Amino acid sequence: MAVSADELDREALVRYIEEGFACAQACAECATACLQPAGAAEPGAVQRLDLRCADVCEHTSRMLTQHGRHDVPGLRAQVELCAETCAACAEDYERLAADAPGAAERAQACRRCEEACREFLVNLL
Secondary structure (H helix, E strand, C coil), X not given: CEEEHHHCCHHHHHHHHHHHHHHHHXXXXXXXXXXXXXXXXXXXXXXXXXXHHHHHHHHHHHHHHCCCEEEHHHHHHHHHHHHXXXXXXXXXXXXXXXXXXXXXXXXXXXXXHHHHHHHHHHHHC
């Protein structure tokens, strides 16, 4: 089953894309900032999740902005992956919020993206 770009709820699509890119930017900035002070060559577990979250959000946004027809099961799986990744990343930020500057704001960005994903999934039933 395929759905055309015109059939997707434009408002939900725009909201997801805005929140997805905001989340990706917050996670990428955090991963970069966390690597710099330690001078680490390899990212730790938190930084890997940050980088994964940024990549998943960016990839999902790119998939959704492509014109033409979309494979609904594949698109649904990608948006679900994005929601789950954002939720996991938000949980990490929430645990760090008391000790890490900016963690609370990054957690909010991830939660907004997770929510936008879940709202967008209604389009893909």
